[in-house]
Amino acid sequence: MGEQGKRSQIMEAAVRLFAEEGFDATSMQDIAREAGVAKGTMYLYFPSKDELIAQVYRHCYRMDVEACRAGLAQEKTALDKLCRRLDNIMDFALSHPLESRIERLYGSRPGSMRRPGDCLEELYEDIEAVVREGIDRGELKNLPSELLSQIYYGIATAMYLSFQADPERWADPQVRSQCRKVIRDSLSADRD
Numbered sequence: 001m002g003e004q005g006k007r008s009q010i011m012e013a014a015v016r017l018f019a020e021e022g023f024d025a026t027s028m029q030d031i032a033r034e035a036g037v038a039k040g041t042m043y044l045y046f047p048s049k050d051e052l053i054a055q056v057y058r059h060c061y062r063m064d065v066e067a068c069r070a071g072l073a074q075e076k077t078a079l080d081k082l083c084r085r086l087d088n089i090m091d092f093a094l095s096h097p098l099e100s101r102i103e104r105l106y107g108s109r110p111g112s113m114r115r116p117g118d119c120l121e122e123l124y125e126d127i128e129a130v131v132r133e134g135i136d137r138g139e140l141k142n143l144p145s146e147l148l149s150q151i152y153y154g155i156a157t158a159m160y161l162s163f164q165a166d167p168e169r170w171a172d173p174q175v176r177s178q179c180r181k182v183i184r185d186s187l188s189a190d191r192d
Contacts, residue, residue, distance in 0.1 A: 007045045010035045014056045019098035023053055023105060057106040060099035065122060067092035078134025079188060083180040085127070086156055093160055094167045127152055131187075140187050148187055155182060 013035035017026045028049055032039040046052035068088045075081040093100040128149040134140035140148055159179055163170045170176065 006035075006037060006041065010037060010042060010045055010052075011056060011059055014052055015060065015098050015102060018053070018056060018105065019101040023109065028052070053106070056102060060096075060102040060106075063096065063099055064092055064103060065126075067096075068123065069126065072130075078130050078137065078139045079184050081130045082127075082134075082152055082187065083183055085130070086159065086179060086183060087176070089156055089160060090163055090170050093164065094170055100164070124149065124153065134187070138189055141189055151186055152183065155186060 010031065014026075014031050017030055017034055021030075028042050029039050031052070032042050035042075042052070046055060068085055070088055071084055072081050072088075075084050128145055131140060131148045131152065132145045135142060135145055135148070159182075
């Protein structure tokens, strides 16, 4: 197995164990055992457990960002893009539960998510760009883009947390439709 294969093997083991056991309860030895490599091999790829945690988070986050952006360019209106993004958020979270759990765990670590240049800023900037586009086109309420972005983000986060607790509900087309309606009713200029 090549260098990249071993690194991937370690990352996959780390995702599984961190998601199932948490960052603090998982040792480098546990990950090495799960990955089928010597503990010393781990340090060739990741100089410390903190670096491994950061790399695992970035990996999961990149997957999430790509999933959130899927199909947005095909949508014509800002509301359609925001609804598609909600679908993408939920579909990713439910089809990648381990990676989603890593993102939540990392976010709850002291100091992990509040640094300048933090990854979440990229997701938020994506949302705000769509919101600004919608305001400029007269599709969304004429409010500051930061406010509308926070409203969207708050709604999407609440739905995300709710469906994490009961993922089968998201499979119901009527529920999905009603969730999109909440987004539309909350942000649409037609609802002023």
